Amino acid sequence: xxxxxxxxxxxxxxxxxxxxxxxxxxxxxxxxxxxxxxxxxxxxxxxxxxxxxxxxxxxxxxxxxxxxxxxxxxxxxxxxxxxxxxxxxxxxxxxxxxxxxxxxxxxxxxxxxxxxxxxxxxxxxxxxxxxxxxxxxxxxxxxx
Amino acid sequence: xxxxxxxxxxxxxxxxxxxxxxxxxxxxxxxxxxxxxxxxxxxxxxxxxxxxxxxxxxxxxxxxxxxxxxxxxxxxxxxxxxxxxxxxxxxxxxxxxxxxxxxxxxxxxxxxxxxxxxxxxxxxxxxxxxxxxxxxxxxxxxxx
Numbered sequence: 001x002x003x004x005x006x007x008x009x010x011x012x013x014x015x016x017x018x019x020x021x022x023x024x025x026x027x028x029x030x031x032x033x034x035x036x037x038x039x040x041x042x043x044x045x046x047x048x049x050x051x052x053x054x055x056x057x058x059x060x061x062x063x064x065x066x067x068x069x070x071x072x073x074x075x076x077x078x079x080x081x082x083x084x085x086x087x088x089x090x091x092x093x094x095x096x097x098x099x100x101x102x103x104x105x106x107x108x109x110x111x112x113x114x115x116x117x118x119x120x121x122x123x124x125x126x127x128x129x130x131x132x133x134x135x136x137x138x139x140x141x142x143x144x
Numbered sequence: 145x146x147x148x149x150x151x152x153x154x155x156x157x158x159x160x161x162x163x164x165x166x167x168x169x170x171x172x173x174x175x176x177x178x179x180x181x182x183x184x185x186x187x188x189x190x191x192x193x194x195x196x197x198x199x200x201x202x203x204x205x206x207x208x209x210x211x212x213x214x215x216x217x218x219x220x221x222x223x224x225x226x227x228x229x230x231x232x233x234x235x236x237x238x239x240x241x242x243x244x245x246x247x248x249x250x251x252x253x254x255x256x257x258x259x260x261x262x263x264x265x266x267x268x269x270x271x272x273x274x275x276x277x278x279x280x281x282x283x284x285x286x287x288x
Contacts, residue, residue, distance in 0.1 A: 001147050001227045003254075008236050011250065035240050075253060083145045092152050096179050105273055106155065109219060110147075113264035120257035129249055 006044045007082045009034060011129075013045065014078065017054065018070040018126050024063030044082065051081035070127035076118050088114040150188045151226045153178060155273075157189065158222065161198065162214040162270050168207030188226065195225035214271035220262050232258040 013030045027045060031038040045064055048054045055067040066073065089110035093100070157174045171189055175182040189208055192198045199211040210217065233254035237244070 001145060001223075001232065002230060003145050003233045005236060008234070012237075033240075079145075086146060088145065089147045090152070092149060093156075096177075109264065109268050109273070113261045116260040116264050117257045120253065120260050124253050129253070 001088070003079065003083060006040075006047075007079055009036060009041055010044050010048055010078050010082050011075070013041065013064075014048070014053065014066065014073060014126055015129065017064060017066050018130055020065075022065060024057060024061065024065055026063045029063075047081050048078075051077070053077060053081055066126075070130060071125050073126040074122050075124050075126075075129075076121035079118075079121055087111065088117075145232070147223065147227060150184075150191075151223055153180060153185055154188050154192055154222050154226050155219070157185065157208075158192070158197065158210065158217060158270055159273065161208060161210050162274055164209075166209060168201060168205065168209055170207045174208075191225050192222075195221070197221060197225055210270075214274060215269050217270040218266050219268050219270075219273075220265035223262075223265055231255065232261075 012034055016030050016033060017025055027042045028038050030045075031041040034041065045054060045056070049056055049064075049067075052067050053073055054064045056062065056064050087110070089107070091098070091104060091107055093104070098104075156178055160174050160177060161169055171186045172182050174189075175185040178185065189198060189200070193200055193208075193211075196211050197217055198208045200206065200208050231254070233251070235242070235248060235251055237248070242248075
């Protein structure tokens with residue numbers, strides 16, 4: 001069980017946009033800073049755009065900006081945009097003829113665990129991360 | 145991000161053992177009840193045995209039993225035995241020359257989120273699940 005590399009790239013891409021303010025950034029610029037392929041990062045940003053976290057401007061001077069202020073983008077928003085919407089735990093009981101799906105204690109337990117995880121991620125915005133010491137260090141180290 | 149099918153099979157296999165008390169169960173019996181391949185389930189049970197959650201007896205009348213009472217097997221134990229020990233979120237910053245790894249706010253945030261998830265799983269034992277209504281329904285539905 002692990003968050004995908006795309007989630008990491010999405011967070012760091014959004015971070016780059018947040019530090020640029022209203023200035024547009026090309027996927028190529030972000031990909032170069034993150035040392036990943038432009039095609040890969042473009043797919044990640046398409047997901048973020050679909051969920052209304054970034055907006056793209058086409059044309060010669062096109063690129064991406066944040067669609068909301070950094071205060072209004074939480075880490076839970078990013079994870080939900082990138083990872084699948086499927087629950088963390090899926091019981092395969094139904095395939096085995098289980099009829100207790102709706103009242104299953106096991107299912108409820110994992111739903112609760114997932115909720116607690118997302119509660120933490122919902123409480124931290126992109127803005128909060130920019131303000132943390134660690135984040136600033138990290139940004140200095142590799143952002144353009 | 146998702147727990148693997150193995151985790152689901154492990155929990156249900158342990159559940160079967162718990163309902164059998166000290167009686168041994170063959171992997172073939174559990175596999176048949178869970179409608180999965182014996183080879184697959186045997187690998188899952190090898191992981192559980194390595195982590196001291198079950199013990200195996202070889203020979204003609206061999207099989208598996210719980211190595212601890214159901215009260216002493218938490219859902220966190222099972223997840224840790226089956227899923228990798230890697231953190232839920234890994235920042236790829238180091239590959240990109242980031243020097244802020246140890247003080248990174250992002251890293252700490254995801255560690256905290258993971259901790260909250262495991263806190264829930266640690267509070268529920270196999271015994272608790274057996275006692276829940278939903279679990280009993282589920283057990284009735286497909287366990288042997």
